[in-house]
Every structure is written in structure tokens, then in C-alpha cells.
Amino acid sequence: MEKKISVMIVDDERFVIEELSTLINWEACGYTIVATAFNGKQALRKYTELHPQVILTDIRMPFMDGIEMIREIRKQDREVNIVLLTAYEDFSYAKAAISLGITEYVMKSEITGQSLTELLANIRLGLLREGEKERIVTDYLLEQFFCQDQESENADLDEFLRQMHNVILIGQDLPLSISGEPLPEEIYVSKERVAQTLRTCDYHGWRLDAITSLPGGQIVLAVNSDTQVYADHTEELEKLAQSVLKTLGEDNESSFSAFYLNHRISLYDLKRYCSENRDRLDIRYFEGSGKVYKLEYPVLTKMETIRELHGSQKAGDAFLISGRENLKRWFDAVYKEVARTYSKEMLINLSRDFYFELRVAYQKIPCFMETGELGIWDNWSYWTDAQKIGQWFADKFDFVTKRFICSSDDQYSKCIVDVIQYIYENYGNPDLSVNDIAEYVHLSAGYLSGAFKKEVGCTIKSYITDVRIQAAKKMFAHGAAKVHEVGEAVGYHSSQYFSQAFYKKTGILPGEYMKKV
Template sequence: MYTVMIVDDEPKLRLGLQTLIPWQELGYEIMGTAANGNEALRVDEEQIPDVILVDIRMPGMDGLQLLQEIRRRGWDTHAIVLSGYADFEYARQALQYGVEGYLLKPVNKEELSALLQKLHQQISADRLEKQVHQDAKSPEWAVYSLLSGSHDLANVSIDNLAKSLGMDWPKYQIVLISFPGLHPEEDERIRSFRERLVTAYAADGQSLVLYFAPYTVLLLANTLVGDFGRADLYRELQMLSGEIRTHMDVAAGETVLALDQITNSFRTARSLLERSFFYDKGRVLTLETPESYRQAPSSSKDTSLLDGEEVSFRLYYLVDVGHAEGIHSLLDEVAAQMAIIGKGETEIRERFFYLANETLRKVSPRLWSESIYPGEPAQFLAGIYSQRFIRDLVGYVTAVMERLARCADYTSRDNEMRRLLDFIERHYYENLRLEMLAGLFNYSSSYLGQLFKSHTGEYFNAYLDRVRIDKAKELLTQGLKVYEVAEKVGYSNVNYFHNKFKKLEGQSPSSYQKKS
């Protein structure tokens, strides 16, 4: 954690800033407050704040005088100036003292948080660079300099440098390790992990461990060979991670033959980690690692799966008819199609959020309560964005949709036709098609058509028309206009509705309404 001091003559503002900003989440802690510059300078020289938020106009020593004194004393403190005056002259004077930002009161929470986040990264980088300079001419210095591009090796023989540092290895391979969600430069558990990693790998001079934000870097001379070698490394790293319970991401770049080529291996490993969403978890990623959905399932030929509304339509019906078995197959194929055509992680997450949200919006609230999901629908939907791998995302949404489907109100699940007729009774007004229903109930269209005719004595379209016209008769007796009734029972064309009604009832809708 980096320390912060708030200097302002307004007690309410000092208190407000302490509670308004999520300091710990941003990697900071408040070490104290002061009402003016004189109070701020009374801090112990060993407790100089990393960041100071200072008001410009204060009684006694004002903000500009405080900044001037801080620079005179040589404090390594980063300053953010706050002011109730939109005065560019004050801003100009403040900037000459190296302030990081100039914000007007009242302070905007998002603006200050963004500035603090950026400053956190800068402080971390500055401290790391200082540490590197302190360790100059060490193997760690050489590797860090090469990876960061900050080296001054234009006139240095890489071969001679490698020999002088004991790193004249025949091969080199970069392995990157990260723990998403943790601050690697602050978390004591990660520092302990790196120490154990040094003991396990770097003690024999054939490996090297360093921190290159935000990764722990393991440079290997004995490079990884085959699936077994990669699996052994992952198990070993898991064991060394000890008390770190969060997920660990690991990627290895290609093997290179010279020290100054390790940047190529590093870039490959980094790009793999950036695409970790598309791989299965719990493994060392390499260029040879297949993505989770590199090839579509053999049945995934339906381009309509790329249409969000179409898939939403099908997912909702699968839940509504209680067809839990078809849900995973549908969502699996959606993920495969999107991955194969190159859709990104964000777009895939958004598509699955849309599908889940649309389904929850349409199903009966009873299903959610009976599913005994440990949380509200909003919590489930928010969880979609915390799934770090594409297979986990599919499994997460599938599990909840299957819960809902199994709660659908069917007492005899082997009676497919009863379920189908009940479904038609509840959705007669929608764009029902035999082909779509066949897919939901896992039949071919021709077979379902024969089964339907055998069970009801009517073809599917004729049965659907009869259900719709029966519903239309009920609505006509309630005094609705003919075109309104047509739309409510599923006919977008009122003339088509008129003809169907007359064919089945022997009279027009308006005549029926008058007699009723």
C-alpha cells in the first residue's frame, strides 16, 4: 500500500475524501490529515507520504508554499492539487513544483480515482526502476533491461555479457506467471512465492526469477519439452504458490538461442496470457496449446447461431419446455461459432449476458424461486463477467438455465406430445414453426410432423390455426377491433387472418363479433 496525506483547511472535505474514495481498492492507505502546510511538515522524516492531496488556499502556509518546501527538502512525494478556484495562474505555479494533477472542488470521485490509479502504476514503475539500478550489472538487471528496452547495450557484446553474468546458455525460454486480481508489487504472498521460486529453480544458475510488472518472470535454460514437461511445471508452480488461493495464469514463449532474443519469447508468452480466456484453465499455455473452441462441433453448421435474437428465442423455449438436455449443446455451439469467426472476449461475454438476461426476463418468476439459486438474478448476471475462461462462461450460464428448465411445470416428462401441445397453448401468438419445435424436442421435422398428425389427427399448421382462431373468438367477444385481435393471436396480416377465420368458422370475424 502507498501512503496518502490530505491537507485542507476544511474539516468536512478532509473527512469526505477519506470516505469518498475506495483507497484500499486503489492500493492506498491514509496515513494522516492536516489543516495547513505547517501541520503537514511536522510528519516524521521516516513517514513521508507517497502521495499528498493539497488545497491551494489555506491559512498559514498555503498549498504552493508547502509544495515549494517539500521540493526544497527533497521529499519523494507525489502531489495532487485541489482548488475551489478555476485559476490558471495557480495551476501554472503548482505545475512548476511537479504536481501530478490539478482538480477543482467539489472533487469528482471518478476523476480522482482514475488519477490515483494512474499514479499508483507510475510509483510502482519508478520504484522498480530504482531497484533495478541498485542491482545493476546483475543477471536480473540484464534481463529486465532487455525486456523493458531500457538497456544501453549498443556497444556491448551480448555473448560477452552473457558469459560475464553466467548466462551463456545454449537455449532460453521465458515463462510468465500472473495471479489475476492481486497486486503483485504489494502482496506479501506473491513475494514469498517468488522467493520459493528462486530456491526451486534459480539456485543452480540455470534459471532466473524476476518481477516485470505485472508478471513474475521465470527464464529457463532447461526449456520445456512436450505436454508432460509443461504439466510438471504447472504442478510445481501450483505447489510453490502455497497460500495463494486465487487462480494462476502461466504461459511460455518460444525457445530462442541467444540472450538478446528473449524479448521474442516474452512477447509470445504475454500475447498468450492476454488470450487466456480462449484456453482451458490449469495449464501452461504455449503456441502449441489448442484453444477451447479451435474447431466447431460437428453439428455447429447453423449460421443462425450468430443471430442474438434467434438464439435468445431458442434458449428461452428450451427453458420453457423443460428441455434441459438441449441447453448446453446450444450454448456450446454459440461459443464455438463466435470464437471461430474471431469474436473477442468482451463481445462473447456481452452475448451470453444478453441471452441469459432475455431468458430471465421472459420466464415465470416462479421458476427462479424454485431453482433455489443462491442469490438474486442480478447476482447471477453479474457473475457472467467474472468467468475468466470461455468454457467456464458456457458452463456457468448453462448450469443456471438447466436449473430453470428442470423446474418447468411438467409432471410427466416422458409425454413429449403433451409438453408440445401445452407449449403451443401458451405460445400460439408467436412465430411458431414445426422446424423450430423439432429442434427443441430433438426430432427431425418430418418425424415430428407424423407424430403430431398421429396424436392430434391434424397437421401442425392446421392445429395451430385452430388454436389461434379459438383464442381470436374469445377476444372478439371482448369488443377488440379485428386488426387488434389478428395481431394478438399471431397473424401479422389482417387479410390472412380474415380468410383463416372465415374458412374455419364459416363467417367473417366482424360477423361473428356482431352475433356475439
């Protein structure tokens, strides 16, 4: 929501104020009337309180005339826009006021809705241009300040940096790079785009003082409320952070987390706080992304973390566990233990061990078995949450163990290997059945089904479905664009049946999967 330009109208004749207030739609023009006054003395008091950006004022008024009022206001502010409303006989006064730096003077008798609208449009354009220049300079200086050495000070911004603010830190929920590969460029939302969105947010009564960025990509929102007692605004500040996250998510189709401090703080102290407590922002990887977190201040010491896991876990241990549910439970326990440390470094190191063990295992899968890629970026939101990372590894290790590939030579029996090879060679046949496979290996269907379930851990039909869905994913990844063609190619009579099977196995419809790859 665009912030309206504030206006005060000053005239000793009530009907003039009434006429100007109703002559145009001020809100539609980008303005809001914040005050009216009937003489210069009253106007000066209201200006000191409200600081309107534009003043429309008469010249001849009781107690203090317009010229004297302008002179006093100029002592406080050389930039405020002042429009002088003059009668014909006041023209000599108008000339005197020019030396005080008025923006414009207009004849009361010549004011129309159109002329007033045009005048306000020109003033607004000038304010926007000046505001943009000032904002760009301030943004640059603030960013330079946060990038400098910890103890450095900035003379150009010193007064602003020492002011107290309520602070919200905003950060995009980027996945952890477990594989060592760079993150896909399309994942990133630029800080310029984030800042642009933040400038258009509705701040619900809070005043936006500054937007800048920290090293590492966090965006700082410095806001203030008219009431200085922060304790009264904790709930409102959290609501503001929630609102900001919602707007960011809608505008950028990405997840963000927000962190707000429980006390007002200067930007000098904020810089120190962020430098000494950077790992506090890592809590989102363990407690969940896309949330609002409250940070305590002052706590200018690093968060205590447990640096060693009790009972060290090795990636190879996952291959010693049989059964999908057992795998899920094992990985869930491992990642809960990591989450207890709140250490992103430990989370990355452990996950990297699991990932490289998986890569080795994938390379050992026989060539006749299509495996597709590890697909680390198929759903990158998994890599922003410790428990989801554990789920991903459980699924992948289960996929590998179903294909019996471990580092040892302890594989399935030759009969089962023949069955698996036959499935991979014929999964595109929609009429492939257990009877066909049993006939191929010269066994009864009942005996083969029992033996396969015992060795592989799932039924033959379920295994065929896994192979078909994996093949479909590979086709989608290589550019296949029609769901019914892919369904037919991997062995389904109808696209509806294919879609149902795909959703049951993956939790997502084929059309949605195509958009992601």
C-alpha cells in the first residue's frame, strides 16, 4: 500500500477550509489531510506535532500571519512544501514570502478542482523524486555500514544509526547445499526484489524507517511506533512480521522466515548483535521455515550448542537396517538428535556423509536397473528443514536397498535378480502380470510372490509400480510434456489410472511434477 502524502490546510475562514477539503478526492490524488488550523500560531503548534509534508496556507490571519508562520517553520524544516493561498490584494505579501522558499502561490479566486489536482500532482512528483534520491543514498550508506568492520562508525549516518528502532530481520528460506552443488539460480529471490515488495507492504500503523541488507542476505526492517513502550507492542510486532511474510510469499512464490527483537535497538547495536549471534537465525532449519521467531536482546553471546552427537551415527549404518518403517524411524531419531544441537554445521556435515554414501550406492546398481538421478533439487524445500532432510534420506536409502545394492556382495538370489531384470525390460507392457513373470522364471505365481516379498520387502505389483513411476519421472525430466503419452509409455492403459498411481507414490499429480522439473 502506497503511503499518502500528509497535508495541513491553514486559513482563518472556516468555509475556505471546508471548500478545499471537499473540492477534490485527496486520497485518490495520493494525499491525506492530517490537520487544519485557523491561524499561524495554531498551525505552528500542529506542524511541530505532526510534521505534514505539504502546507496550504493563507497570508492574512489573526495572532500570527502566514509570513511569520512560514519563517518559524523554515527554522525547523527547509524542505517542507508550502503553497501560499493569496487574494489579489495580498500579492505584495506573496512576493515577500518567495524569499522564504515557498513552493508555489495561487490565487484563491482561481482555484478549481482541476488546477488543484494538477498542482498536487506536480508537488507529489517532486517529493517522489527527492525521496527516491534520498532513499538510494541512505540505502547505500546503510549497506556499506553493515559490511564494514565491527567497530567502525559512519559520520554521515551517525544520528540515524543511534536512533532506537523496532527491528525485524527477513530471510529467504534457502536450502542447504548438501551435495556441494551450487543452488539453482531460479531459487533465489534478489534482495532488490524483496526490498521492492517490502516498500509496498501495509505496515498497519508502524512507520517504516529503513530497509537494508546484512552480509549473508538477511534484510533489516527498522520500524517505529508512536508509542515508545515496546512491551505494549510485542503482539502487534509479531502480527506485522506475519503480514510481511504473507506479502513476500504471495509476491515472490517463495518461503521466508522473520526474526524480531524483543526490545528496541539502535542500528549500531544491531550490527554487533547480528555479528555475535548469527547462528541464532539457523533455528529455522530445526524448528521450521516460513515462521516468525522472537529473538531475545540483549544476549550478546553466542548460542550454546552441543557439538558432538551421543552415539555417533555413520552413513553406512543405514544399509544395515531392513524395512521402510525401520529406516524412517532411524533417520527420524538421527535428525532429531541433530536438531537438538541447533548446529547448522553439524546438520550439513552429517547430511553430506549420507549423500556421498548414497552416490556410491547408486553407482553400484546394475546397469539394467534404471534409477534416474538422485534428484536433490526435485523438491528443494526439503533442504530447509532437518526433519524433511531425514525423510528424504529414508526414502532414498529405501529405494537403494530395494534394489539390494550394498557395498558387500550379499545380493538377491539369481531368481529374484532375473525377475527384476525382466520387470525393467517389460514395464512398458500394460498387460505385464505376476503370471507372466512366474512363467518366465519357471515358478508358480504363488511361490514367486512369497519369495519376492521375503527378499525385496514389497510385492511384485508394488515393485512394478515403483519402476514405472521412476521411468515416468525420468521422461518428465527429459522434456516429455504430455501426461497421457508418458502414461502409455510406462505401461498404463489410461492417463487417469496413471495419474492416480503417480499421486499415490509421490504425493503430487503428474502435471504439478512437470512444472517443478
